[in-house]
Amino acid sequence: MERTSSEQPESRITRRNVLKVLLGYSFVATMAGVLTPIIGYLWPPERREVGRAGRVRAASLAELQVTQGLVTAANDQAIVLTYHERAGVKAFSAICTHLGCVVQWKDDAGYIQCPCHDARFNPQTGAVISGPAPSPLPPYPAEVDGDDVYVSL
Numbered sequence: 347m348e349r350t351s352s353e354q355p356e357s358r359i360t361r362r363n364v365l366k367v368l369l370g371y372s373f374v375a376t377m378a379g380v381l382t383p384i385i386g387y388l389w390p391p392e393r394r395e396v397g398r399a400g401r402v403r404a405a406s407l408a409e410l411q412v413t414q415g416l417v418t419a420a421n422d423q424a425i426v427l428t429y430h431e432r433a434g435v436k437a438f439s440a441i442c443t444h445l446g447c448v449v450q451w452k453d454d455a456g457y458i459q460c461p462c463h464d465a466r467f468n469p470q471t472g473a474v475i476s477g478p479a480p481s482p483l484p485p486y487p488a489e490v491d492g493d494d495v496y497v498s499l
C-alpha cells in the first residue's frame with residue numbers, strides 16, 4: 347500500500363524546530379560559560395609545586411651593571427634584580443605585595459614600580475617608597491660568582 351503525502355512522518359525543517367535547536371544550543375553554551383569558572387574555583391587545577399630550588403643562576407652581572415635592574419624569572423618565580431655600585435646586587439620577589447602584579451624596573455627613575463597601582467619600591471632594600479603596597483618586596487639572597495648572578499630561592 348502506498349502512503350499519501352498526508353500520512354508521511356513529519357520530517358520537515360520548520361522554523362519552530364530551528365528555533366528550538368538554537369535555543370537549546372545557546373542554553374548549553376550559557377550554562378557552560380557560567381559553570382566553568384565556578385567549577386574552576388571549587389576544584390582548581392593542581393599547581394606545579396614551586397619548591398625551594400636552591401641556588402639558581404638569574405642573570406649576567408655585565409647585563410645587570412648596564413641596566414642597574416631587571417625583572418626576570420628563576421625557577422618559575424618572578425624576581426627583580428638590582429645593582430648599585432656600593433650596595434651590590436640585590437634580589438627581591440617581583441610580585442607586588444599589594445595585589446600581586448609583577449613589578450617592573452624603572453631604569454630612568456631608578457626604582458622598582460608596580461604598573462597596576464603605582465606602588466614604588468626601594469631598589470636596595472625592597473621597602474615601599476610610595477603607593478598602596480602594604481609591605482616591602484620579600485628579599486632573596488643574591489651573590490655574584492664570576493660574571494653570573496645567582497639567587498637562592
Ligand code: FES
Nearest residue numbers: 442444445460463
Ligand atoms: Fe601593585 Fe597594586 S598590585 S600596587
